[in-house]
Amino acid sequence: MAGMTSYDHDLPVPGESPSIVYDPNHVPDSVKSFVVHMYRHIREKNVYEIHQMYENSFQSISDRLFKDSPWPSVDAVAPYVDNDHVFCLLYREMWFRHLYARLSPTPKQRIDSWDNYCSLFQVVLHGVVNMQLPNQWLWDMVDEFVYQFQSFCQYRAKMKNKTEQEIALLRQYDQAWNVYGVLNFLQALVEKSMIIQILEQEKEGLEQFTATDGYDYSGGSNVLKVLGYFSMIGLLRVHCLLGDYHTGLKCLVPIDISQQGVYTSVIGSHITTIYHYGFANLMLRRYVEAIREFNKILVYIFKTKQYHQKSPQYEQILKKNEQMYALLAISLSLCPQVKLVDETVNSQLREKYGEKMLRMQRYDDEAFALYDELFSYACPKFITPAPPSYEEPLVNYNQDAYRLQLKLFLYEVKQQQLLSGVRTYLKVYSTISLGKLATYMEVDEPTLRTILMTYKHKTHSVDSDGKITSNADIDFYIDDDMIHVFESKPAKRNGDYFMRQIVKLEGVMTDIDRIKLEFVRKCTRLKSSSSILFCPCRRASAELNDLSHVHSASTNTSFQSHRSRALVTL
Amino acid sequence: MGREMSNAATDQNQQSSLSYTVEQLVAVNPYNPDILPDLENYVNEQVSSQTYSLNANLCLLRLYQFEPERMSTQIVARILIKALMAMPAPDFSLCLFLIPERVQMEEQFKTLIVLSHYLETARFRQFWDEAAKSRHILDVVPGFEQAVQAYAVHVLSLTYQKVPRSILAEAINIEGPSLDKFLDHHIANSGWAIEKNQERGQLIILPPDEFNHPELKKSTTDGIQLEHVARIFPILG
Numbered sequence: 001m002a003g004m005t006s007y008d009h010d011l012p013v014p015g016e017s018p019s020i021v022y023d024p025n026h027v028p029d030s031v032k033s034f035v036v037h038m039y040r041h042i043r044e045k046n047v048y049e050i051h052q053m054y055e056n057s058f059q060s061i062s063d064r065l066f067k068d069s070p071w072p073s074v075d076a077v078a079p080y081v082d083n084d085h086v087f088c089l090l091y092r093e094m095w096f097r098h099l100y101a102r103l104s105p106t107p108k109q110r111i112d113s114w115d116n117y118c119s120l121f122q123v124v125l126h127g128v129v130n131m132q133l134p135n136q137w138l139w140d141m142v143d144e145f146v147y148q149f150q151s152f153c154q155y156r157a158k159m160k161n162k163t164e165q166e167i168a169l170l171r172q173y174d175q176a177w178n179v180y181g182v183l184n185f186l187q188a189l190v191e192k193s194m195i196i197q198i199l200e201q202e203k204e205g206l207e208q209f210t211a212t213d214g215y216d217y218s219g220g221s222n223v224l225k226v227l228g229y230f231s232m233i234g235l236l237r238v239h240c241l242l243g244d245y246h247t248g249l250k251c252l253v254p255i256d257i258s259q260q261g262v263y264t265s266v267i268g269s270h271i272t273t274i275y276h277y278g279f280a281n282l283m284l285r286r287y288v289e290a291i292r293e294f295n296k297i298l299v300y301i302f303k304t305k306q307y308h309q310k311s312p313q314y315e316q317i318l319k320k321n322e323q324m325y326a327l328l329a330i331s332l333s334l335c336p337q338v339k340l341v342d343e344t345v346n347s348q349l350r351e352k353y354g355e356k357m358l359r360m361q362r363y364d365d366e367a368f369a370l371y372d373e374l375f376s377y378a379c380p381k382f383i384t385p386a387p388p389s390y391e392e393p394l395v396n397y398n399q400d401a402y403r404l405q406l407k408l409f410l411y412e413v414k415q416q417q418l419l420s421g422v423r424t425y426l427k428v429y430s431t432i433s434l435g436k437l438a439t440y441m442e443v444d445e446p447t448l449r450t451i452l453m454t455y456k457h458k459t460h461s462v463d464s465d466g467k468i469t470s471n472a473d474i475d476f477y478i479d480d481d482m483i484h485v486f487e488s489k490p491a492k493r494n495g496d497y498f499m500r501q502i503v504k505l506e507g508v509m510t511d512i513d514r515i516k517l518e519f520v521r522k523c524t525r526l527k528s529s530s531s532i533l534f535c536p537c538r539r540a541s542a543e544l545n546d547l548s549h550v551h552s553a554s555t556n557t558s559f560q561s562h563r564s565r566a567l568v569t570l
Numbered sequence: 571m572g573r574e575m576s577n578a579a580t581d582q583n584q585q586s587s588l589s590y591t592v593e594q595l596v597a598v599n600p601y602n603p604d605i606l607p608d609l610e611n612y613v614n615e616q617v618s619s620q621t622y623s624l625n626a627n628l629c630l631l632r633l634y635q636f637e638p639e640r641m642s643t644q645i646v647a648r649i650l651i652k653a654l655m656a657m658p659a660p661d662f663s664l665c666l667f668l669i670p671e672r673v674q675m676e677e678q679f680k681t682l683i684v685l686s687h688y689l690e691t692a693r694f695r696q697f698w699d700e701a702a703k704s705r706h707i708l709d710v711v712p713g714f715e716q717a718v719q720a721y722a723v724h725v726l727s728l729t730y731q732k733v734p735r736s737i738l739a740e741a742i743n744i745e746g747p748s749l750d751k752f753l754d755h756h757i758a759n760s761g762w763a764i765e766k767n768q769e770r771g772q773l774i775i776l777p778p779d780e781f782n783h784p785e786l787k788k789s790t791t792d793g794i795q796l797e798h799v800a801r802i803f804p805i806l807g
Contacts, residue, residue, distance in 0.1 A: 179636050183601040242635065243667035247628055259798065283667070285660055385636050404671050408663065415690050446695075449737065453692035456728040460781065462659045470781065477782040478730045480773055486784040499798060506805045 024073035030061050031072055032080055035091065039081040042090075042131055047215065051134035059312050062098060070103065071095050086129065089120040097144050100151070107169050110152055114176040117145055121185050121227075125192050129223045135214060138223065139266045142230040145182070146237050152177040153383035157398035159390075167390060179385035183238060186231040193228025196254045214262045229255075229262055233269060236276050241383045243405055245280035246464070252277060257293070267304070268313050271297065271320045278327060279380065283409070286461045287335030288471045294328045298345045322352075326378035329353035330371065333360040334416060335459070335471050336423070363417040371413050375406055416458050418451050426474045426485050434481045452478065596629045606633050610645050617648055620713045624661055627652065631668040643676065648711060650682050654689070655717030658724055662686045678707050689718065692725055698743040719743070728781045732765065735772040 034057055041049040062071075074092050081087045096113040099105055105113070120141075123129060156170060156177075175181065190196065201207040214226040232251050239248030255263055257277060264270045274297040281290040301321050308314050328349060332338065338346065349357075356374070360367045382401035388394075425437060438448040459472035475488040592612045595605050609630035616622055627649045634641040646669060653661035666674065666683070673679065681704050688697035697718070701708060708714050722741040726733055739745045744752050753774065756762040761777035780787040 180601050180603065187601060242632065244628055244632055244664075245667070246624065246664050247632075250625075284664075386638050400671065405667065407671070408666055412663070415687070450692045450694075453725050453729050454690070456781075457658060457690065457692060457725050460658070460728055466659065468658075468781070475781075475784065477784070478733070480732045480734060480767070488784070488787070495798075499802060502802050502805060506802075 022069040024070070025076045027072045027076050027080075028065055030065065031077065034058070034061060035077045035080050035087075039084065039087050042087065042133075045132045047132050047134055051136060054134060054137050055311070058094065062102070066098065066102070068102065070099050086123060086131070089116060089123065092116045093120060093141060093144075096148075097140065100144070100148065107155075107166050110148070110155070111169070111173045111176040113148060114152075114181075117148075117185070118181075121189065124224050124227060125188055127192070127224065130221050132215060132222050133226075135226060135262065135265050136268075138226045139230050139269045142186075142227065142234045143268060143272065145185075146234050146241075149177050149179075149182045149238070150241055150381055150383055153179075153385060154381065154398050156388060157384055157400075158396045159388050159394040160396045162394065170388075171390065174387060178387075183235070186234045186238065189224070189228045189231040190235070191228075193224045193231075195225055195228035195232070198225065199254050210261050213265050226262065230269060233263060233273050233276075236280075237272065237380075240276045240280055240380050241401075242385060243382060243401065245283045248276065249280050249284075249464070267308060267317065271301070271317060275320055275324060275327075276380070278324065278331075279378075282327060282331055283405075284461070285412070285458070286463065286469075286471075287331050288337060288340065288461075288469070290331045291328065291335065291337060291340050294324050294331065295341050295345055298324055298328070298348070299342050302344050302348070323378040325349060325352050326374045329357050329360075330374050330378075333357050333371075334413070336361075337471070337473050339473070361420050363413075363420055368410060368413065371410060372406065375409055376402075379405065415454070419455050419458060422451060422455050423474055426476055426483075429483075430485050432483050432485075434478070434483060437483060452476070452483070592626055593623065596623075596626050600629045600632075603633060603637060606630065606637075606640060609633065610642065613645050613648050613652075616652060617711050622652055622656060624653075624656070624659075624664070628664065628668065631665060635668055635670075638670065641673070643673065643678070646673070647678050647682065647707065650679070651708060651711045651714060654682065654686055655711070655714055657689055657718075657721040681707060689721065694722055694741040694743070715743075727776045727779070730776055731778070731782050732773045732775050735774060738774055 034053065038050065038053050041053065071094075074088050074095065077091060078084075078088055081091075093116060096105070096109070096116060099109060100113075159167075162170075195209075198207050198209050202209050202211075209225065209229075214222050214229065216222045216225070232255060235251035236248045239245070239251060252273070255261060255273070257263075257273065262269075263273050274293050278290045278294045278297075281287075281293070298321065301317065305314075305317060305321070308317055325348065328341075328345070329352070332341070332349075341349065353374075356370050360370045379402070382405050384397055384401045388397070421441060425432070425440060429437075434445055434448055438445045441448060441451075443451070455472075459475070460468050460470050462468055470488050472488050474485065476483050476485045478484075592605075592608055595602075595608060599605065609626055612623070612626050613630065616627075630645070631649065634646070650662065650665055653665045656662075669679075674683065681700070685697060685700055685704070688694070688700065701718075719742040726738065726741060730737075735749075739749055742752070753762065753764065757764070763775040765773040765775055767773050776782065778786060
């Protein structure tokens with residue numbers, strides 16, 4: 001590591017308390033330069049440069065100098081940035097995020113980070129912030145806020161081995177990472193930013209938000225609006241952590257996930273949105289909806305992950321990718337609709353879970369163990385939001401929430417146990433009498449009737465408006481004692497596909513027109529610089545004064561060859 | 571007579587203004603420990619006026635999650651019974667996701683979970699047997715029987731074009747002349763019909779829809795919202 005400045009203390013081993021050998025007041029030159037430039041770019045609203053520094057410089061300096069220790073303290077860098085209050089809050093936010101990522105936060109650091117978020121969000125909510133920050137950064141703030149909340153709940157729930165000091169600290173700072181505080185901040189950001197109204201008005205053309213990726217081109221700030229937008233996704237996430245899937249999905253309603261939007265402008269936000277949306281739908285038994293969305297995002301990740309290899313989010317992207325394959329395997333085992341899945345995703349799925357899915361559909365003890373395994377691997381890190389009881393005996397209750405969700409999920413799977421047997425027979429017959437099927441399935445007729453009704457109930461999901469949709473690929477009706485089987489295809493969503501292609505084609509046509517215009521401009525410019533020029537189509541140069549001398553793509557002479565020859569002449 | 575009626579009208583107005591305020595609270599300020607008593611009152615109001623609000627009840631269950639010492643098992647039981655009455659919607663499961671395991675171990679909740687299990691797996695005979703044993707829990711909420719009967723009819727309609735009378739009787743727990751009255755009502759109002767079959771007695775013909783009559787399924791449920799198409803109007807125009 002040649003060329004480094006004099007930062008030559010022993011770096012602490014990860015996991016050890018960093019305060020032992022780390023000097024928080026030492027500011028290496030690269031950090032000095034980093035904060036000075038970052039501060040200037042923020043004042044000048046140079047979003048591109050801010051983004052470069054945030055994504056790249058911060059990472060490379062962290063890798064070089066702060067692999068195992070925190071960045072210099074905010075007090076040490078403040079003098080270089082005019083002690084700017086807001087910049088210091090932003091710096092601290094990044095400081096804590098780096099700490100959580102590379103080291104283990106101490107209890108006091110957890111509480112200090114909460115304080116910093118409070119201050120930062122309050123500044124934003126008061127509307128006095130006049131910056132434009134990159135969407136990546138704003139997403140990371142909300143994402144990290146929820147992550148630290150989840151991490152704190154997990155930490156707090158492990159009471160068994162807490163020292164007296166830690167317990168005293170928890171009791172003293174009982175407001176830190178309080179669930180009411182977290183939810184109310186997110187809610188306040190949504191409300192104060194008026195983002196829901198903005199999105200509504202955008203549909204009627206009265207507002208611009210998605211079109212500008214949330215950025216404000218009229219001299220204002222994007223921070224409150226975009227934080228408000230991402231907070232809706234934050235609320236979805238928190239509600240899933242609490243086990244309230246219905247309300248989580250309600251929080252996401254203003255965002256139309258069938259379209260591109262600001263949520264797709266940052267890959268982390270795109271993935272988090274769809275992961276939680278899909279998971280919530282899975283728990284609500286809306287299997288077709290979950291499968292559709294998981295399929296779409298997995299195709300997207302497959303096509304684009306190579307572009308994110310160098311980014312700090314890469315590991316997270318891969319992890320969520322794997323988890324969503326597991327959730328897709330679960331969804332398809334409960335609701336076999338393989339036609340909804342793209343070929344690329346299907347082949348990946350076969351590779352990762354083909355064997356397991358076959359075994360899961362047998363619904364024996366081994367199958368339940370597999371459902372357990374996949375669910376536990378892929379589910380969110382559920383939390384118990386209530387503060388601990390400080391009475392003896394102190395217990396660990398950090399697993400309680402997860403255990404409850406798992407138990408209820410497996411209970412649902414068990415209720416669907418007999419359905420795959422029914423399906424096997426329905427696939428083979430177009431009509432069959434109840435008596436015969438009962439004999440094959442080795443049950444009596446009344447039992448068979450209940451099994452068939454269960455099949456109908458479980459395969460017809462109810463959405464939040466009370467509408468019933470069939471999730472079944474194989475369906476039937478009964479006429480007295482005769483079962484008539486029919487295939488039930490879910491609607492193919494061709495409309496969206498055609499819309500996208502129309503817009504794409506329009507984009508290509510616009511590009512062609514732009515190239516034509518550029519070409520003509522080049523011709524006229526060179527002509528005015530007195531070199532004799534004529535278009536290879538043999539018309540006289542004088543005619544090039546007339547900008548209408550443009551070759552349409554539809555004239556006989558090939559436009560391409562004109563252009564290339566013209567360029568040679570130029 | 572007139573005074574009684576106007577009193578009742580005022581009561582109803584007061585009740586409906588209470589429910590309006592609670593719904594507003596839930597929409598605007600749901601993460602607020604102070605609204606807990608209002609939400610509990612609202613549950614009782616839902617029970618007595620035979621209305622239902624999933625959002626308000628989930629909000630209350632969340633608050634109980636945040637402050638377990640304020641939980642009232644009586645209120646939770648009522649919420650669960652109301653959720654059961656909302657079937658086929660998965661509201662009962664949604665509520666269970668928010669109730670701690672040790673609370674679910676209490677007797678009355680174990681009973682409700684068993685009842686839900688029977689309904690989820692269409693075991694109507696076992697359901698009505700168990701419900702008869704648990705009248706003391708269920709009678710608290712008026713309209714319970716009718717709601718379950720409506721669910722039973724829903725499941726039967728998904729499954730059957732023609733259902734034997736005995737199957738219907740078992741599912742809705744009505745027999746004899748009461749069942750005849752029930753059938754007459756649905757023939758008059760819900761498009762049911764009866765067919766007499768020689769050996770097997772009455773067959774009830776249920777109204778056709780896309781679930782029991784596949785030919786009625788709309789072939790293109792593929793719609794595009796107007797606002798999406800509106801975005802490409804400039805291109806198309």
